[in-house]
Amino acid sequence: xxxxxxxxxxxxxxxxxxxxxxxxxxxxxxxxxxxxxxxxxxxxxxxxxxxxxxxxxxxxxxxxxxxxxxxxxxxxxxxxxxxxxxxxxxxxxxxxxxxxxxxxxxxxxxxxxxxxxxxxxxxxxxxxxxxxxxxxxxxxxxxxxxxxxxxxxxxxxxxxxxxxxxxxxxxxxxxxxxxxxxxxxxxxxxxxxxxxxxxxxxxxxxxxxxxxxxxxxxxxxxxxxxxxxxxxxxxxxxxxxxxxxxxxxxxxxxxxxxxxxxxxxxxxxxxxxxxxxxxx
Ligand SMILES: Nc1ncnc2c1ncn2[C@@H]1O[C@H](COP(=O)(O)OP(=O)(O)OP(=O)(O)O)[C@@H](O)[C@H]1O
Ligand SMILES: [Mg+2]
Numbered sequence: 001x002x003x004x005x006x007x008x009x010x011x012x013x014x015x016x017x018x019x020x021x022x023x024x025x026x027x028x029x030x031x032x033x034x035x036x037x038x039x040x041x042x043x044x045x046x047x048x049x050x051x052x053x054x055x056x057x058x059x060x061x062x063x064x065x066x067x068x069x070x071x072x073x074x075x076x077x078x079x080x081x082x083x084x085x086x087x088x089x090x091x092x093x094x095x096x097x098x099x100x101x102x103x104x105x106x107x108x109x110x111x112x113x114x115x116x117x118x119x120x121x122x123x124x125x126x127x128x129x130x131x132x133x134x135x136x137x138x139x140x141x142x143x144x145x146x147x148x149x150x151x152x153x154x155x156x157x158x159x160x161x162x163x164x165x166x167x168x169x170x171x172x173x174x175x176x177x178x179x180x181x182x183x184x185x186x187x188x189x190x191x192x193x194x195x196x197x198x199x200x201x202x203x204x205x206x207x208x209x210x211x212x213x214x215x216x217x218x219x220x221x222x223x224x225x226x227x228x229x230x231x232x233x234x235x236x237x238x239x240x241x242x243x244x245x246x247x248x249x250x251x252x253x254x255x256x257x258x259x260x261x262x263x264x265x266x267x268x269x270x271x272x273x274x275x276x277x278x279x280x
Pocket of ligand 2: 043044176
């Protein structure tokens with residue numbers, strides 16, 4: 001069963017196509033990077049797969065875990081149920097700052113509990129143990145009782161990942177989870193995503209601005225340009241020259257500062273068996 005199947009997805013905002021006939025398939029257990037310059041459609045694609053927005057009417061279809069999420073511009077009857085199986089992570093962490101880290105992670109359980117228990121005060125010891133295990137998994141168990149607002153950006157993002165683990169998500173859609181982090185924190189967050197992908201078999205789709213992280217952590221990359229898929233294949237093919245071929249001048253936005261400045265000699269093609277990783 002395919003984890004994500006997108007067919008002929010189009011989305012128009014104010015007369016302009018943000019997604020233009022996008023089709024792709026992602027198998028369970030894959031870790032896929034979604035790259036593209038600003039405005040290329042990464043967030044729009046993620047939001048469609050998550051069932052947060054609907055496509056243009058037409059022959060489009062998005063199937064998640066074998067069930068239709070939306071079709072021809074309408075959410076299916078499964079959408080609400082399917083959303084609970086998807087962990088969505090945003091650049092801005094989306095934690096409640098005044099609540100403890102533990103409480104924020106317990107929120108992930110709400111979708112799994114019957115309605116009457118949907119209150120943070122009613123979580124039992126087992127639930128808290130589950131949350132602690134998830135926090136240990138992402139390496140911030142010692143911060144469980146701190147207010148979320150007192151954590152660094154990278155720690156908050158790992159708390160957000162712990163919340164998706166507690167939610168029981170088999171699919172994580174992360175929209176630029178490292179965009180506002182320093183290189184060391186960004187690396188930790190990518191390592192955390194990579195570890196839950198490898199060890200728990202959770203499918204991860206992560207949008208990234210910097211292609212070095214795609215090359216290092218994601219075997220496959222889908223590159224969007226102007227709402228279309230410009231490349232879908234092994235991340236190791238994404239050399240500086242290749243990106244320049246797809247994006248032209250805009251490729252500089254996707255390459256870390258070790259890329260050559262315009263007009264200078266091109267950088268050597270990195271040895272892809274040992275990818276160069278700035279900030280590691
Ligand atoms: N709600 C909206 N209303 C109008 N236009 C939108 C809306 N959401 C996205 N767009 C437009 O759709 C296009 C794709 O936007 P999207 O946010 O998906 O790009 P992105 O690749 O995520 O960019 P970034 O790297 O800056 O996050 C852009 O031209 C954007 O202005
Ligand atoms: Mg975006």
